[in-house]
Amino acid sequence: MPEKIVLNKSKLAGIISKKLRSRKISITKLQVETVMDEMIEEIIATLKDGGKVEIRGFGTFSVKSRKAKKARNLKTGEEIVVPPRKVPSFKYSKKVIEEIKSS
Numbered sequence: 001m002p003e004k005i006v007l008n009k010s011k012l013a014g015i016i017s018k019k020l021r022s023r024k025i026s027i028t029k030l031q032v033e034t035v036m037d038e039m040i041e042e043i044i045a046t047l048k049d050g051g052k053v054e055i056r057g058f059g060t061f062s063v064k065s066r067k068a069k070k071a072r073n074l075k076t077g078e079e080i081v082v083p084p085r086k087v088p089s090f091k092y093s094k095k096v097i098e099e100i101k102s103s
Contacts, residue, residue, distance in 0.1 A: 009036060047088060059092045 007015075013032040020027050043053050043061055052062040068084045 009033065012036070055093075057093055057095045059090055059096060062089050062091070063087070064089045 010029075010033065013029045013036060016032045017027055017029040020032075046053050047061060047063050050063065052060055054060045063086050066085050066087055069082050071080055071082050072078070073080055
């Protein structure tokens, strides 16, 4: 079985920095990481404000509301109510889905 590839933020920043330098754009790995941090902060702030973030060709970040529901405590068998909550969601673009399917 082939080894799984793990691409963390630091590795991704290094790859982006190298690709941009090959295009004669001078940017360091640290600068790329700073841009990534700001992007992540802005996505979170937009979601917290009830908005959504669309990145064409990649996907859409949004927040979905979950209704309150009844559940059961597995240890005691007692019925409990799980309160309503908000959960982050991400939907891949058709382009990403097709790229993965064809690989």
